[in-house]
Amino acid sequence: MRAVDAIRARFHASAHIPAPLAGDADHALAGDVPVPAAVLVAITDRPEPGLLLTRRNEALRKHPGQIAFAGGRADPTDTGPVDTALREACEEIGMPRDLVSVIGCDAPYRTITNFSIVPVVAVVPPDLPLVPLEFEVADIFEVPLAHVLDPANQIQAEAEFRGSMRRFYEIMWQDRRIWGATAAMIVNLSRRIGA
Template sequence: MTLVERLHAALAARRDATPELLTGDARELDTREDHELTPAAVLVAVTDRPEPGVLLTQRTETLRRHAGQVAFPGGRLDPGETAIAAALREAEEEIALPRERATVIGTIDTYRTITGFTVTPVLAAVPADLPLRPSEAEVASVFEVPLAFLLDPANHREASVEWQGRMRHFYEILWEDRRIWGATAAMIVNLSRRLAWR
């Protein structure tokens, strides 16, 4: 079975299931309608190798928002753009991943952030070892984490911190010297609950 077939089957196996999914802090989001949030999309690019991996980026320290954090390639939708088109465009701009090299499997559950975005993860298979090149303005580095490691609930650590006078609860995933947390970790947790990966 090819990677594309495995991903399609893993996604289809739980399409009708209703797993408990994460979103931003519900107490803040309850008062906002979807149309008040900025639509965005990210590319969950799974590499086609015997042990598939997922491409992630380390953002530069000079960015105004989320500096230095680990993230999927992605960003806000342009007017009239679909989530799939935006995710592919952003991946091409941020890490030089040619959009024609990505085989889109489908979209995953939308994630609403406490910073005012509604993010659609786009699952895709990509060839292994593409010559990726980070955009100097946004991306410090591109790295790959084994898909099985990311999907394993044993690696999803719950944590909390006081921020702006309130306790914030979030997930984090530690991979080598990288800390994946916040919205990116939450989308990975949701993916692990949605994808029947073996």
């Protein structure tokens, strides 16, 4: 059995999924309505699968230089989270929609910036000639899936935000710091597929 087939089977066979990290709803401003969004959690089809991530452009006003999945806010014309994730991944990194095999949607994650993000988990061919949308994406890279899904590499940290302490996860890989919502969605996937 291919590694990605085993991941697909575990994703759908999870009868007792541990409660996912829900996000930062408790830090949102009162009355804020979350903005729908989706990201593509693209797993590369290799004997040892990888996970595609981006580094946001340093010139961006929000979250400059941070590690993220390709994705973003839903458009009114999107038919749902899968459509949003595929459209955004095509726009941001040139991911061909017809080469994405969707496994399913994981639990939504609420961010401090008031987005309700649906992670769309999918398998993609390895070594695609992806091209970053320079205004938004500075770099596209692949991390070993086993590394980021390993709970030993998912470190809890905390920082003060709006007068109270906020806990979050961070995952280091080489010189890259994956943290916040991206790390939390990886932790949720790890818990779901029992990595």
